[in-house]
Amino acid sequence: MTTAAETQRVALSFEDGITRFIEVEEDQTIVDAAYKARINIPFDCRDGACGTCKAFCESGEYEEGDYIDEALTDAEADEGYILCCQTYPLSEMLVNVPITSAAAKTGAATLIGTITELEQLSPSTIRFAVEIKDRESLTYLPGQYMNIAPPNADFHRSYSFSSGPSDDIVTFLVKYTPGGLMTTYLTEQAKVGDELNLTGPMGSFFLREPNSPLLLLAGGTGLAPILAILERLAELEDYDKPVRLVFGATKNHDIVEVERLNSYKDKLKDFDWFTVVSDPAEEHERKGYVTDHLDPDEHLHNGDADVYLCGPPPMVEAVRTYLGALDNPPTNFYYEKFTPQGTGDGGTEKVTVTRESDETSRTLTVESSQVESGQVHSRVADSEAQFQALNALEVGVASLVIDLLDEEDFEEMTRLAEEANRHIDGSVIADADGFITANTAFHEFLFRRSGNEAMLQAYRSLRTEEVMVRDLQDGSQIEPEIPSDHLKFIEALRSRDMAAVREVVGHHTEIAVSTMSTAIRAQSGE
Known part of the structure; x- marks a missing residue:
């Protein structure tokens, strides 16, 4: 059995996409540590008898404590469910708490950052880097995003990290949108040394514990969270499963970060990637849509692969339809689509959580004004x-x-x-x-x-x-x-x-x- 250290870091991922990190001491349960951090995970008994604090452990090792079958069945425990009032972490953990952050009386933190780099990579893509004043206070999962606003602005925009959680300087990719508020700010006003307000981390699109081959799909600046995922995978010395990336773009100039992507061929044990361009007027080796160039055997391993997709809504829906029609759909499919028409007006955003199930799959969708994240788990x-x-x-x-x-x-x-x-x-x-x-x-x-x-x-x-x-x-x-x-x-x-x-x-x-x-x-x- 793993020996517990003095403290273990536990990520609490709430239904509305907010993630809070807590430090759990050796003799503490998750509930005790959460309350110490002023996060109210619901519970009634603290004795493992009611099941009110039931949550799902995505990754990590733990001592499950004592409980009765009415609170948590053996089948649920085998699947990874825990009772937070009885669980003692033995390693870092990622726990999905089935309530919103507001219900837990918590929320995202707002941090101040300074722009250290600002570069237009192509006619369609802007990259900027930010140094967080209190970097140790920012912990995020690869794939998550921040709401970012200039000082005193009455708007914000949601951007995924393109850097890994271990990087000192965090980076983001932004789609150039003529007339867009953030595009205008970044191209006409912002300069190195300016400050930004960053609120988060947010999002239920993030890398789960990787135990299977991975297919990563990116559309345009949806490449950002995929880069963060690749960065994290490169840190896992024991991960040797195949990783494939298909990068979809409208035009050739939308293909950015090529040198960085090629570097993962050396950093990962089994990685390869290629691009697809949809504009028929462009000269490119692979034309059309991402789904035109997927091989179910190589890329999906007959359903054994986990799929992560971030891109514009039409791409997400096309891939979702394609995967759903396969004889062996992927075991787990995680997606995120950014909606440019979102208001992002700086106020409190309404977050909608939807659960669905049918004959073939179980789906969870989290939707706000600018972002929709979802996960589809095959019933097969x-x-x-x-x-x-x-x-x-x-x-x-x-x-x-x-x-x-x-x-x-x-x-x-x-x-x-x-x-x-x-x-x-x-x-x-x-x-x-x-x-x-x-x-x-x-x-x-x-x-x-x-x-x-x-x-x-x-x-x-x-x-x-x-x-x-x-x-x-x-x-x-x-x-x-x-x-x-x-x-x-x-x-x-x-x-x-x-x-x-x-x-x-x-x-x-x-x-x-x-x-x-x-x-x-x-x-x-x-």
Whole structure:
């Protein structure tokens, strides 16, 4: 177990895009540290009994404390949910708190910065750098933005950091908009040494803990948060997954920061990038839209990649439509689009949070006057996660009982397998309810036989039966090898061959995931 340091930094990300960082001492829970920082995370009991302070841990290690199942189920804990009143951080953490910052009686901080660089990179792009007077007080996640205003101005504009969170000087990219308030200020009035007011950090578009290949998509100055993400990835010595960037632009002169982008080929273990230009009058190797040049195998890894996109609204909607139509949509899709028509008048902005779910995905959208951020999580991925977890548990329980099983056990398992197989007609499930009930009994047998209550509860907490009830129906297609896999599993156990057990369980997981994915797509009409 990781040893806790004296303090750990915890990022609290609220529904309206505001992020607050707190320092949690060794003997403090997240709730205690938050209240010390005057952030009111809701709670009722402090004893792990009510579940009021339930939140989701995006990344980090922690001691989960004591609680009852009514407050936090084992399945929720396995997914990453925590009770803030019971959680002791053991490392830096990122926690999604399911309320707005206003409800927590907190908000973004306003800082003073001085312009240290101001450069027009191209006819369409301005870059400026800012030295924050109290840099240590500014902590942000790669991908987030700040609301920036000149002194005494009655307007602000939202700009994403193009620098990494570790950089001393922070940088931003701005789209040149003729007649725009900030464009006019930056090109006609601002000079090095001038001060700016910066409020934030803000935004729910930021790099999550990277455990998968990444596809990064940028449109125009939407490159800024992507650069911040790349900067953070370059700091992670152990990250070796493929990272691909597609940079979309209207004209050739919109392609900026080329030297910096090329530098990541040396900084990252497996990185490559290319550009796409949409203006038909331009000469460029790749013309059209970003979606015209995506390869689902190389760039999306058959759905295993996480996708991050920042760009103008038409690009975001086009990519979202493209990804949604794939047979294997990405496991996680995070996007942000800036809306130039936003008022940004300096007043308190209304933030709208929307949750939606359908047959194929779960979506969370956070919208303000200038920015819309969203995340789409594939329901196929949710189903796959259940069966991958079952894979590990079944191999584990098999290793516990393989030397204990006798012929009576094998006869009972065969009976259960045949009962499950009876409800399958070739490649179709004839009776979904009957199959699910019998299949669950078959897979549960070893967990009951082990006599290990913790293993049995771990199996039941996976919700695989719930997922199957939700997605399978009479007439659903099923991989035809599933019935024979049931019997091969029994024979591998009878032979006391753990290598064969692992092979059968692994194969069974693959075709079970395929069956569930097919069922989900069929429900959605694809």
